[in-house]
Amino acid sequence: MSDHHPHAAVDHGVEFPVPAEGEVWAVGAVVLNRDGRAFAQRRSPGRRLFPDCWDIVGGHVEAGESLLDTLTREVREETGWRVRRVRRLLGITSWTGDDGGGTRREADYLVEVDGDLDHPALEWNRHTAYDWFGPDDLHRLKENRAPGEHLIHDLIAKALRERPAHP
Secondary structure: OOOOOOOEEOOOOOOOOOOOOOOOOEEEEEEEOOOOOOEEEEOOOOOOOOOOOOEEEEEEEOOOOHHHHHHHHHHHHHHHHHEEEEEEEEOOOOOEOOOOOOEEEEEEEEEEEEEOOOOOOOOOOOOOEEEEEEHHHHHHHOOOOOOOOHHHHHHHHHHHHOOOOOO
């Protein structure tokens, strides 16, 4: 399965937890553009989980996949971009959706990608829009979210705040 990320560099100290038996994991990727704005896409209204909400790129870890495998696969599937570098682990959270899927653990990463950032190849059956968010746009990430459901907002805010200088 490791053919998913032959070119993805991982910065020193970035951890990829190994799911224990029976744990459900998801990964998320915060992608920043040249202007330091963060990519998010709006989930379609028909989605069972978080309908019509802004979300970062990501998804569930499948059997036999490492978190890095999933991260690179999801970025490719949802945007057409390739993960070039994993800069840092933004955090690990646990959440329970209203889809009966139980508790997930989610590891979210700041990544750099290769590809046409102006033209992501969205999965239009699953997402209806995309945008790039800077510090002044963060309030929009709370649209249609339940009170207190600010994971995506907080992750992007953190990524913008801690943006690494480009070497």
